[in-house]
Amino acid sequence: MFRLDHKVALVTGGASGIGLAISRMFARQGAYVHILELNVEQAQRAVDEIRAEGGQAEAHAVDIAQQAVVLGAINEIAARQPFHILVNNAGIAHVGKAHTTPEADFDRIVNVNIKGVYNCLYATIPHFLAAGGGVILNMVSIAATVGIPDRFAYSTSKGAVYTMTLSVAKDYLAEGIRCNSISPARVHTPFVDGFLAKNYPGQEKEMFEKLSKTQPIGRMAKPDEIAGLALYLCSDEAAFITGCDYLIDGGFEKLNN
Structure with a gap:
């Protein structure tokens, strides 16, 4: 169960932290993994690790905030190798309240965490439509649905990705595209x-x-614990699941009382 044989996956921010754990686990389970990463040297190190473990992977230098760059990379991949899975994992954090968050910081969070996800959706969904389906997994956070101190811009961005998940899942039901999200607590x-x-x-x-x-x-949480849930949601065993956000938070949302 939960094998990804003959599947091709795109993982943004797939060279460190949760993204690296997802890239390695997907590769171990049979997927060919394309790592889209701003730091291409770090991405290549991740690819080398995966290949040393017997997996298949490639590294791509991609700034997800730049739509032309995202389109170029994803269209180039699709021309060589049709893909089946998109994991929108790349994102950045920020500490601050509404009145202590400079405009430049707010814009940077929006450009990466919101526009970056949009750019990847914009670039990949046409390929999924042409193929008759696909799987999208967005990395959200408990900050999307719970008040976290000093995380104004970050929480705003993750709330947007949460609702983007619902919108995409609804819009492409008939086209065979599933879209879910994961909301971790601290990892x-x-x-x-x-x-x-x-x-x-x-x-x-x-x-x-x-x-x-x-x-x-x-x-x-351990990164591999998040990756295990990601694996399930992107596998054929989760074919009946779409439009859902999955808490993986050690009881943070429901048991903190």
Whole structure:
């Protein structure tokens, strides 16, 4: 079960953190993975890891905020190798409230986290329509549906991706395109370690424990745990699922009382 043999997947931001875990797991389960990443050197390292494990993958330098770049990369891939799965994982974080978020920061979040997802949808859906179907998975966050302190711009962007998921799922029901999303709570990735080192120097261990305990289960998620859910939702076993957002949050939304 949950094999992706003969499937081709596009994973944005697929070279680090959750994206890397998804890329590696999809490849282990038989998919040919195209990693679309701003940092092409990092993407190539991920490809090398996947190939060393016996998987198949390619790296592509793509700034998802630039529609012409996204169209060029995806159309080039499609011309060589029709694809079946799109994982919109790439995104950036931001700390701040409405009155402390500069316009430039807000625009940057919108351009990557919202417009970037739109650009990938815009580029891939015509190929799915021509093929008679496809699978789209968007990475959202608990910040889309729960009030998180100091995450105004980030929460705004993830709320947009949540509703984009519903819209796409509804619009393409008859065309065989499924669209779902995943909403993780905190996940222990290199980004978290870097965030703590930058914002809490000398207090990293203390803050890591504090953030971990905001999940009722008592820890952060592992990237592979998110990747496992992504694998299921993109597999044929999930063929009856569309228009759904899946919490994977250690009880954060329902049990924090």
